[in-house]
Amino acid sequence: MTMQRMALFRLQRKYAPYLFVTPFIVLFLLFGVYPLIKSLVLATYITSGPKSHLFVGLENFRFLLSDPDFHKAVRNTTVFAFFSVFLQLPLSLGLALLLNRELVKGRDFFRFSFFSPHLVGQVFVAVLFSVIFIPQFGLLNRVLHAVTGLALDTKWLTNPSLVMPALILTSLWMYVGFNMIYFLAALQAVDRELYDAAQVDGASAFQQFLHVTIPGIRPVAVFVMVLSTIGSFQLFELPYVMLGNSSGPEGAGLTVVMYLYNNGFVSGDLGYASAIGWSLALGVLLISLVQMRFTGTWKREE
Amino acid sequence: MYQKSAWRWLIYAVIGIVVIIYLMPIYWIVVTSLKPSLDIYTKVPKFIFKPTLANYAKLLPGHSDYLQQLLNSIIIAFGSTLLAVALGTFTAYAFSRFRVKGANDLLFFILSTRMLPPVVVVIPIYLMYTALGLRDTHFGLILLYTTFNVSFAVWLMKGFIDEIPREYEDAALVDGYTRFQAFRKIVLPQSVTGIAATAVFCLITAWNEFAFALVLTETGGRAITAPPSIPSFQGASGIDWGQIAAATFIFLLPVAIFTFVMRKHLLRGVTFGAVKK
Incomplete structure (x- = not known):
């Protein structure tokens, strides 16, 4: 190798890595770090449209604490997150356990059909369920009427106390199958020999489930739980499409992100909307940290 | 029995x-x-x-802008997927093969920002796009979706590239290949599975994105994608379900075909690389 080539080689060794990484870092700073800081700054202003703004310090956050609409949004979102996550997980796991039995054939087909809501996406699912929930003609009322005799004119989307159950039902349809894919994958990764050993030791099926399956799938279960929680707290598409801008009767479908959208893009107070965004981010972060702490995954991941 | x-x-x-x-x-x-x-x-x-086919006929130009909106979706989703995967692969390669200072901290930091709800940044991005004239442009949305997906793409691709033995490239480098040549001729062909898995995930995310598309485009605008257009499918006589069903079916097709072609790699993509089978 000539001296020149050696020098070039050395130069390349030194700078090539940074050349590879730079575009990524630039994008990340531009669309990740800058907007985050900017939105924190915005949260300290009262704005009316993009042009006029007034510095108010922490006033926006203080106002949030006493804003009844925000409280309602937080309450609705929390109820939604709680029920959708804690109904989703056992159902997904149950379904995965069924599919994981050796005698079940055609797993790929099942997996694909359970994944299909994800291809359609939230907006189209929302449109679809708006039809399913229609009184008289809707699929759900027809089925419930036939099976349980429930009134055909049950108004899922216009009766305040039924709005949340309707949204939770929709999200169950969307996510139970999707999360099942994670659980199925986790179940298939559990070492067969552990079951054999447990069987030799005389463990019942339930004991095996408790002491082999559960510990084996725990990391994935925690992962699914944390992600579902984060996702649930961002509920927006479903109520936006199914209930419209007004968030349903008596604001029964008002969620935190809906409230952010209404404040920022309907009333034009970008500052207040930013404060809502940051409160949501902090809340979600706190909940995920608690979940990870509580389930002890933190140490294991390291 | x-x-x-x-x-x-x-x-x-x-x-x-x-x-x-x-x-x-x-x-x-x-x-x-x-x-x-x-x-x-x-x-x-x-x-x-x-x-x-009357419901499909109602979607044709002259009756509705849906085909244009669908085309926007295709341009934006496939464009951003291509960019995110390319950039992700490049970056992952660097993180996998070179000692980049503070790489681990950086990766962890980037990953943890994925835990934040993206709506936190919707307002600053709205302002930024308004100021730069990027609102309601294909380029603007492509750039945004690329950013959404790229950190995930880096993470996923790093897992795949870590599995490719370094020895091959070392041999190529000794033979006088440059880094880029080694990357192109040795690493790329071996990461096809990873690229496919990453692409499926990125495409589905970009294809279905709603909130940012709603805020950053105009109703009836140049770059509006299909998802935010659908809720406005209401005629004077209420919602035309036949038309919506037709629109939904057409909307499903591209991503369903793509997913079907890539179905072997779907699992690893949606499980963030956690599952290798």
């Missing part, structure tokens, strides 16, 4: 019911999209009807 086969029937029955619940709406979409509008609103669902 008898007991086992009873179990088997029970399991299949439960799975069968769940599959029906999952496929019913898709069935509904297809059937409704082919029904004459009079047959959609009947008290008892009509199973026998004369299929018509």
Whole structure:
């Protein structure tokens, strides 16, 4: 190798890595770090449209604490997150356990059909369920009427106390199958020999489930739980499409992100909307940290 | 033996019911999209009807902008997927092979920002795009979706590239290949699976994105994608379900075909690389 080539080689060794990484870092700073800081700054202003703004310090956050609409949004979102996550997980796991039995054939087909809501996406699912929930003609009322005799004119989307159950039902349809894919994958990764050993030791099926399956799938279960929680707290598409801008009767479908959208893009107070965004981010972060702490995954991941 | 086969029937029955619940709406979409509008609103669902393409005809240019919106979706989703995967692969390669200062901290930091709800940044991005004239442009949305997906792409691709033995490249480098040549001729061909898995995930995310598209485009604008256009499919006489069903079915096709082609790699993509089978 000539001296020149050696020098070039050395130069390349030194700078090539940074050349590879730079575009990524630039994008990340531009669309990740800058907007985050900017939105924190915005949260300290009262704005009316993009042009006029007034510095108010922490006033926006203080106002949030006493804003009844925000409280309602937080309450609705929390109820939604709680029920959708804690109904989703056992159902997904149950379904995965069924599919994981050796005698079940055609797993790929099942997996694909359970994944299909994800291809359609939230907006189209929302449109679809708006039809399913229609009184008289809707699929759900027809089925419930036939099976349980429930009134055909049950108004899922216009009766305040039924709005949340309707949204939770929709999200169950969307996510139970999707999360099942994670659980199925986790179940298939559990070492067969552990079951054999447990069987030799005389463990019942339930004991095996408790002491082999559960510990084996725990990391994935925690992962699914944390992600579902984060996702649930961002509920927006479903109520936006199914209930419209007004968030349903008596604001029964008002969620935190809906409230952010209404404040920022309907009333034009970008500052207040930013404060809502940051409160949501902090809340979600706190909940995920608690979940990870509580389930002890933190140490294991390291 | 008898007991086992009873179990088997029970399991299949439960799975069968769940599959029906999952496929019913898709069935509904297809059937409704082919029904004459009079047959959609009947008290008892009509199973026998004369299929018509009238609902699809209503989507053609002149009647609606839907095909243009769909084309926007295709340009933006596929464009951003291509960029995110390319950039992700490059970056992952660097993180995998070189000692970049503080790489681990950086990766962890980037990953943890994925835990934040993206709506936190919707307002600053709205302002930024307004100031730069990027609102309602294809380029603007492509750039945004690329950013959404790239950190995930880096993470996923790093897992794949870490598995490719370094020895091959070392040999190539000794033979006088440059880094880029080694990357192109050795690493790329071996990461096809990873690229496919990453692409499926990025495409689905970009294809279905709603909130940012809603805020950053105009109704009836140049770059509006299909998802935010759908809720406005309401004529004077209320919602035209036949038309919506037809629109949904067409919307499903590109991503369904892509996912079907990539189905072997789907699992690893959606499980963030956690599952290798």
